[in-house]
Every structure is written in C-alpha cells, then in structure tokens.
Amino acid sequence: MKLQKYFFLFTILIFALSACVPAGLGDPAVSQNGLEIYAPWVRAAGLNPGGGMHGGGAVTGAFMLVKNTNDQADMLLSASAEVAEDVQIHQTSMSNGVMSMAEVYGVEIPANGQAELKPGGYHVMLIGLKQELKDGETITLRLNFQNAGEVVVQAAVRNP
Amino acid sequence: MNRQTVIFAALVLLFLAALFVYQTLLPPTMNGSAIDPPAAVGDFTLQSGGGPVSLGSFAGKYVVLYFGYTSCPDVCPTTLAALRESLSRLGDRAAEFQVIFISVDPQRDSPEYASVYASRFDPAFIGLSGSQPEVDAVTRQFGIFYQLNPPDDSGFYTVDHTATTLVLDRQGNLALTWPYGLQPDQITEDMRNLLKK
Numbered sequence: 001m002k003l004q005k006y007f008f009l010f011t012i013l014i015f016a017l018s019a020c021v022p023a024g025l026g027d028p029a030v031s032q033n034g035l036e037i038y039a040p041w042v043r044a045a046g047l048n049p050g051g052g053m054h055g056g057g058a059v060t061g062a063f064m065l066v067k068n069t070n071d072q073a074d075m076l077l078s079a080s081a082e083v084a085e086d087v088q089i090h091q092t093s094m095s096n097g098v099m100s101m102a103e104v105y106g107v108e109i110p111a112n113g114q115a116e117l118k119p120g121g122y123h124v125m126l127i128g129l130k131q132e133l134k135d136g137e138t139i140t141l142r143l144n145f146q147n148a149g150e151v152v153v154q155a156a157v158r159n160p
Numbered sequence: 161m162n163r164q165t166v167i168f169a170a171l172v173l174l175f176l177a178a179l180f181v182y183q184t185l186l187p188p189t190m191n192g193s194a195i196d197p198p199a200a201v202g203d204f205t206l207q208s209g210g211g212p213v214s215l216g217s218f219a220g221k222y223v224v225l226y227f228g229y230t231s232c233p234d235v236c237p238t239t240l241a242a243l244r245e246s247l248s249r250l251g252d253r254a255a256e257f258q259v260i261f262i263s264v265d266p267q268r269d270s271p272e273y274a275s276v277y278a279s280r281f282d283p284a285f286i287g288l289s290g291s292q293p294e295v296d297a298v299t300r301q302f303g304i305f306y307q308l309n310p311p312d313d314s315g316f317y318t319v320d321h322t323a324t325t326l327v328l329d330r331q332g333n334l335a336l337t338w339p340y341g342l343q344p345d346q347i348t349e350d351m352r353n354l355l356k357k
Contacts, residue, residue, distance in 0.1 A: 048268070059231040060233045061233025061237075094340060097322050098320055098322050099323035102318070103312065119237075120341065126233070128316075159241075160238075
C-alpha cells in the first residue's frame with residue numbers, strides 16, 4: 001500500500017516539474033537553406049519629419065533569433081526593407097553605464113548554432129522610416145546571408 | 161516536554177523575534193544605487209512640444225530622468241518601456257512619479273518630436289529638448305556623458321550616452337540611480353520603497 005502511495009506522489013511531482021520546463025520556441029517563422037528564423041519582430045515607431053535632414057528620419061530596430069542547422073557557419077551581411085530608406089546592422093555595447101552603438105558588417109551564425117538579435121545586443125536598424133509602424137502590423141524584411149543568400153521574413157510590429 | 165526543550169524553544173523564538181524586529185527597522189535595500197544623503201542638483205528649463213518645462217515645477221513628485229535620443233532603436237525604447245511597465249504595477253500611485261525623457265540629440269530631436277516620442281510610451285511621459293548648448297548644460301548638471309559620433313556616408317550618426325536612469329526625490333535632489341537593464345519588477349520594488357518615505 002505504501003509503495004502505491006509514494007508512486008502516486010512521485011507521478012504528481014513529475015507532472016509539477018514538467019510545468020517548470022521552459023516553453024519551446026515554437027515553429028520558425030522562416031526556414032530556408034538550413035537557416036531558421038524565429039520570432040522576428042520590430043518596434044512600433046512614428047515618423048520624425050524634422051529628423052530627415054541629418055540622415056535620421058525615424059529610426060527603429062528589428063530583432064530575431066537565427067538558428068543555423070548547417071555544418072558550415074553563415075553570416076548575416078546586410079538587410080533591407082521597403083519601409084526604411086536605409087537598413088544597417090548594429091551592435092549595442094555598454095561600458096561603465098555608457099551605451100554606444102556601432103554598425104557591423106556581419107553577424108556570425110555559428111555552424112549548428114544560433115545568433116540572437118535582441119535589445120542590448122545586435123539589431124537590424126531601420127533608418128529613415130517612410131511610414132508609421134503600428135502594433136499589430138507586419139513588415140517585410142529581406143535578410144542577406146553570406147551562404148544562405150536572401151531570406152525574406154515578415155516581422156511583427158510590436159509596441160516598444 | 162522537559163525543561164530543556166522549553167528553554168531551547170523559547171530561545172529560538174526570541175532569536176526569531178529579534179531578527180524580525182531588526183529586519184523591519186533596517187532601511188530597505190534598493191535594487192538601484194541610492195545616493196545618501198540625496199544630492200542637490202539644482203533646477204533646469206528645457207523645451208517640450210507644449211512650451212518650456214522646468215524641473216522645479218515637479219516638486220512634490222519623484223522625477224525619473226532619462227537622457228537618450230530617438231534614433232536609438234534599442235536601449236532607449238527598452239528603458240522607457242521598462243519604466244512604463246514598472247509604473248503600471250503601482251496603480252494610482254504611479255501619478256507620484258514623473259518620467260522625463262531628455263534628448264541629447266537636438267539636431268534630430270526637436271522639442272515637439274521628443275514630446276511625441278515620450279508620449280508614445282505613456283501619455284504622462286514628458287519629452288524635452290532644446291538647443292545643443294542648453295541640453296549640454298543639463299547633461300553636465302547631472303553628470304551624464306554623451307557623444308555625437310561621426311556620421312556615416314548617408315549622414316546617419318549614432319550617439320553614445322550614459323544609459324542610467326536618475327531618480328530625484330520630492331525635494332528635487334538626486335536620490336537613486338537605476339542602471340540600464342534593471343527589470344521592471346526590480347524598478348517597481350524600488351518605487352514602492354521610495355513611496356514609503
């Protein structure tokens with residue numbers, strides 16, 4: 001009888017523990033040439049009419065997770081989007097409380113590995129927005145990889 | 161129970177009671193960096209979309225200052241969004257905090273745009289700008305570093321800047337700073353501790 005009781009409790013415990021397992025990523029938004037792009041999103045942003053003079057216009061950032069299932073490393077070289085005049089890839093870095101951002105010309109996606117573009121790190125920067133981006137919309141982003149070539153993703157616009 | 165057990169139990173209870181009293185009397189530990197005693201920083205006036213705004217007009221409220229620029233798609237929106245999230249957990253008491261975003265890039269961020277940008281996160285947020293010398297003076301007043309970097313071929317430039325959030329107490333003195341990356345629940349906790357004062 002005792003063994004049965006413990007077995008029952010054990011089963012409950014397993015169920016409870018399984019709830020603690022982190023949720024999976026879900027399906028990739030795009031899977032192409034061995035690359036999988038997960039959860040591409042871009043921050044909602046308005047327009048900045050006065051900022052156009054100095055190559056500004058409104059600026060916003062796009063983020064995503066890139067998984068490389070190939071045995072060869074790949075590199076995100078550049079990106080483009082119709083909604084912005086210019087698209088650059090930047091990396092944020094912090095030192096002694098000071099934040100700085102610099103353009104990078106390649107984000108490495110290691111072989112059988114992944115690279116995450118997330119706030120505080122790498123991001124695709126959309127410069128000179130031509131239209132307002134509102135929460136709930138999607139925009140088309142063209143990502144240019146060294147090996148996989150051009151991969152088109154639909155990035156979800158989310159409120160900042 | 162024998163006498164030994166009773167004495168032992170009583171001692172344990174006494175110890176726990178003393179610990180409890182000690183904990184309650186201790187000043188709360190902040191997640192950010194407290195400045196004790198709060199430092200006087202003076203007043204300033206900058207421009208919003210609706211006209212000049214002076215820091216002194218917020219006396220009686222906690223002022224949350226963040227210096228950034230709108231062409232920053234990463235750190236600045238993250239911080240302002242985190243502040244909005246933190247305040248939303250305070251309910252009505254959120255009104256006792258005034259968030260002010262100050263642009264260190266007035267060339268691209270007019271007072272109107274700085275105001276619009278800030279209000280996109282929360283209508284109560286204020287966005288300020290001014291002339292470069294005016295903004296420069298305020299950054300020095302608060303010990304904030306910023307640097308406009310050389311433009312690229314298309315004329316676009318980035319701005320390095322201190323990403324720390326500053327909190328002024330109800331008398332307008334600098335009392336607390338939050339580093340970039342502090343999570344909303346940690347910020348809310350600090351806000352609740354501030355409200356207790």
